Amino acid sequence: MTGPIRHLVIVGGGTAGWLAALMLGKTARDHRHDLKITVVESSSIPTIGVGEGTTAVFKTVLDHLGVAEADFLRETRGTIKYGIRHRDWRKVGVTYDGPIDDPHVLVKGADGSEFLNVFSVAAGRPVSRLHLFGFLMKGDLSPYGRDGAGKLIPVGPFQYAYHIDNAAVGRFLRAHAKGVDVVDALVAGTVRGPETGAIESLRFDNGETLAGDFFIDCTGFRRQLIGKEMEGGWISYAEELPVNRAMPFWLDHDPAKDIPTCTLAWARNAGWVWQIPTQDRLGCGYVYSDRFLSSDEARAEIEEALGHPIEPRADIRMSVGRVARPWVKNCLALGLSAGFLEPLEATSIHGTVVQLLVFAEDYMKPPFMPADAAADAYNQRIGRQIDDFRTFINTHYVTERDDTPFWRHVRDNCIHPETRGRLAAWRDHMPKGADFDRYLSGFPHVEAQLYYPVLDGLGLLDRAVAKRETAASPALRKQAREIADSLGRQFAQAAGRAIGHREYLTSL
């Protein structure tokens, strides 16, 4: 770049675009940098909006906005999410939970050690039992109890995630983005510097132009700038993540039951069904492979499983993979325009938030003039981040299922070498912090703690290896047993104090 970024132009007014406007606007303000931000969105192209799950990192966004969680949940009709319930993945009839809290943070000096998980596996106990969120999830409980005066008090120290209605969150973010110019226009092309190749201005379909210094492509699956203009390239994950269609539909809540506090991921004949509760409904969808199922068959399968008709809201085609170089010259792709994996572990909005945090922290610094080398480093790190998501999701497909052509295809053709490599290493030692490089400046990423419930639930952890490791340190094994027993008691008591999920949400 030849000068500091003074005008940041974001193309796309979905969740990614507004997150970028808010978070980078804050970065500029924090550095007292005078930055004009324009969001260009087209009212003729809708945003993607299905019921969606976040990860715990979304609280960082609320903190950025200075928004109280109660206001966010009330205004967006969001709910609490403690993790994911995986049904029928290992084999039909087997369910396991993946709570997202990490009990090791309560143990002084644990420092990346997974000794409580190792102990659980050695003792033949499900690792999910070591989690407060496992208790709260089972009871559909809120994370709050009441003190003597009726005031809400948290029952535990862990940060949970949310289930959201993406359209409502988009409106919410937009309302909080003060001082941002908004242009309703369709970007049809760019004017590029003849020597630099950098974008000088956007060309709209009505012939008008808009100049800027740095451009963020948040145009979703269209990838208007990074794909069509800047040749960011594409790395497909279609071989190892074979689902490529999504058929969203809604269901009503069962008024006799509390609102669930987990995402349900229900493995089906040719993919899996998500169920994500907002306050008003269950946002659901069948993500499937059209190589094995037509959309009529997908619909029929779900209607038969549920025992009643559904009204599909769309049948979305998904290109699964990532842009090879999300940052090219003065253009950065974020959100769906940077890539997309099936929504199994809610990696998309999480990835966007972490990418924004990394970009803001490491590259948007005074004098706000990132060098070309910065783009290379960023691309390498973010490419790795999304590859790690791929491997984590791919691991969910290492199952005993072989009851349909889809599952036999997955077993025979879709397990990525990196997944195989990790599993081979974990037949030798139990997963541990050192198995995961930390290259995202400490921002949250897929690590051992997230893998444990999934590996355990799929039967991929070897109890003999865990026993060998615990036997090597009797003192640690004794400590682990005491801590696990004590945490189990504490968590059961904490869950006993928690009020119901619906009661909490309606009290906001």
Ligand SMILES: Cc1cc2nc3c(=O)[nH]c(=O)nc-3n(C[C@H](O)[C@H](O)[C@H](O)COP(=O)(O)OP(=O)(O)OC[C@H]3O[C@@H](n4cnc5c(N)ncnc54)[C@H](O)[C@@H]3O)c2cc1C
């Ligand atoms: C089936 C499905 C399920 C998902 N589930 C989850 C989940 O559980 N958890 C999760 O974290 N994520 C999930 N996601 C991903 C999540 O929806 C996205 O990460 C998030 O909504 C951000 O989308 P976006 O802003 O990148 O794109 P979009 O919402 O598609 O917004 C694109 C914007 O670009 C604008 N635009 C496009 N082209 C142009 C143009 N030429 N000119 C001007 N404007 C243009 C549009 O008007 C729109 O404003 C899911 C996605 C799908 C498809």
